[in-house]
Amino acid sequence: MNKTYKIEVDCANCAEKMQEAAKKTEGVADATVSFMTQKMKVEFAEGVDEKTVMKAVLKACRKVEPDCEIAF
Numbered sequence: 001m002n003k004t005y006k007i008e009v010d011c012a013n014c015a016e017k018m019q020e021a022a023k024k025t026e027g028v029a030d031a032t033v034s035f036m037t038q039k040m041k042v043e044f045a046e047g048v049d050e051k052t053v054m055k056a057v058l059k060a061c062r063k064v065e066p067d068c069e070i071a072f
Contacts (some may be wrong), residue, residue: 003041003042006055008036009035015033017069021057021060021061021063022040027053028053029045054072058070058072
């Protein structure tokens with residue numbers, strides 16, 4: 001399953017770091033973060049709970065940028 005989320009990210013470098021953090025999160029098959037569009041596209045692994053995975057993604061992204069917000 002693929003979903004797109006609005007994300008608040010301050011710079012392109014942070015977007016790339018958040019993308020890598022999201023990709024390493026359990027339950028995420030792939031992720032893309034765009035600084036230009038302020039969007040995160042997430043491809044979930046089969047059979048995972050989207051909200052649980054996104055909470056983990058948000059936690060990982062906040063290690064990069066503490067004031068990060070993802071609308072999910």
